[in-house]
Amino acid sequence: MSYSTKLTENLNRQDPNSRPPPLVLLRWLASFALKRGSPLHWRQRLALAFIRAQRAIVPAGVRRRNLRRELTGQGIIAYCAKKGLVVKTVQLEASSTTYKAGLDVPAPTLHFIAAPGASDQSGATTLLYFHGGGYVNPMRAGGHVPFALQCAEACGAREVVFLEYALAPEYPYPAQLVQAVAAFRYLLEGDSHLSVDDIVLAGDSAGGNLVGSLLAHLASPSPYAAPVDLAGHTLKAAVFVCPWTMMHVNQASFATNDAYDYLNRPQALQFKAEWNPAEGEVWANLCDAPAASAVWDAAFGRAGKPGVVSKALVTSGSAEVLVDSCNLFAKNHLRGELVVADSGTDLSVLDGKDFVSVECNGEVHVQPALDAFMGYKDGVMMRAIARFLKTV
Template sequence: MSSLGLVSVQTKTLLATLIRLFTSPLSGSRGAQNYFKDVMFAGMRAQLGNLTFPQERGLNGDTTTDVYNKFVAAKGIPGKSLTLPSGTQAHWLGDESAKDVFIWFHGGGYCVPSNPGNMGFLLALKDAMVAQGHSFAVLVLTYDLAPENPYPAQLRQAAELMHHLLEVEKRNPSTLTIGGDSAGGNLTLALFSHILHPHPDPSIPRVSLSSPLRAAILVSPWVSFDLTWDSFRTNAQSDIFDGRLLKRWSGGFLGSSTGDKYSEPLTADPDWWRGLHGLTSEVLIWGGGGEVLLDGIKEFYWKIKEGWVNGGAEGKKLTIVVDPRCAHEEMIVHRLLGYKTASPSEKSIEKWLQARL
């Protein structure tokens, strides 16, 4: 990693942050929820828009396993990992013998590992469920990162994990909830697509469900690689990144592939999602009113809902929540910025999940 290049990125980040310190009061409703977040998001946009892949790794760490080990050590909580036959790992937050398990796929454009904010959000979610008397734990997949491991490597690992939980551990699908943020939401949908329409790559394990999963939660799901949605303009000053980052990440993720219905969910027509209610009893889609991906998320909701209802499912079992002025995966960024208490968006997800356990 070029130290000179990183200094240049840091200089741009500092400059953008300093400028926003003075201009934030002029942004009005176009900016983030509060002054602190508005200033921090300006710096994040500058940083994320200018980093290279090696620089991202240098700042974020090499793997989700590294992030997890540091997180549990810092929190003073026990760490426990599951290693699959391929060597792929998944990590527990909570008791691995818990009755209800939340399988989580992290975001980061498939190109960077999870982060402490993501882990903090998941730990708080687990603690909230346990405090309500539920036997509940979170299992976080460490998938291989692009661009070294392009699509469909991550789908192969997600399918392997699900196959293991169902066929080896013999867990009842009704005790499993699945979800993810951003690229993790993309991966959740890719796994559903694979179960409904087995992927043509024979190396991806087949997955079958004897009954629907308890629920699926998609936080700011990355469903479209199109950068021309109007929300990229209207939310340009309220989100944590812009199209520069997404273009770099989608290119790294797809590699030589042109993409398909598994890698870019919005390209699938509504009929593709018929039968989804046989895989999950309910779906929650969360989007931030201030995120650049919002228009794509809304369009996806209407498309998947058409398939959901036409397949014979109740429309009310597919829910979308758009929290005003919230950035991309706001509840995770909220924790990443050091907030010790849950944001309203985090509490809304807790409440939704609690009602379904």
């Protein structure tokens, strides 16, 4: 099966009545053909051109219905069955999300998948992964699962744990933060009995926001979930993949990259409206909430004081609409070196850097998930993430 056929069937298999009309396919092929000068590999360009064409033509409501026909857990289980992977699903107790009276948050579900090459002799390192989708869409297992498994392999993790969180608008902010805290606490206190030092956090887009939300809660507890006592320990690492860090959309990259990325300003505003974050709270608005500087100083460790995580990476694509906000978060709060990378960059430059950001030339929003779906393993962002994780 060709890559284009595989992509078309996967993105439209849930609703045979909404397969792209000829106009979509023509626009897709034209977009692919006209970007020959792009620094992206042809597989990357093919996936991006299709998504942009589909989103330009297929009504948003139809896309939403299709995406929600297969929820996160269903997608993970189906993917694992197809690939012969063993998945263990754990439904947390209802009491795990009942800290704040009157806050309606369902107990989350966790999905455990053994990492490639893991054995009984593997260490305890575990990757806790939060998927993107604007807090509105479920995880796309065909891209997210293989991407997360590559991350787990890079850092020597024995397993990946996916959080299946409740979706907005049915469950707006702060439901996902409450569930993330419950998931983290379960890894420490449940059957896994992990140490804080065993855990690597990673997430993309809204999932990157949730990585930050959880770290911020660990450093400065929110009123929505119980504080977590780390007992002086720090998480092994955190990876923010193209994170959603700012709630407004007036950054210049929303205009300059509108012609390249598949995410755009109207979509970002729609996600925000449905998630309904409290913009003055750092657990939602990571970059420019009033308390952001103080909270991130505590989270990342400043003035000789330990933080809550030992190492952190922020990635972005130079052609994505969120690149400005990603870079601003990294500059103001991560305060690590910015590495601008392309296919020829020697990524050993990341070695020895505990806090670092990487802007990947020509790549778009959450490029590694698109690459993983297409079976392409040489994307700049994916290689940068893998290089960083090999050092944790």
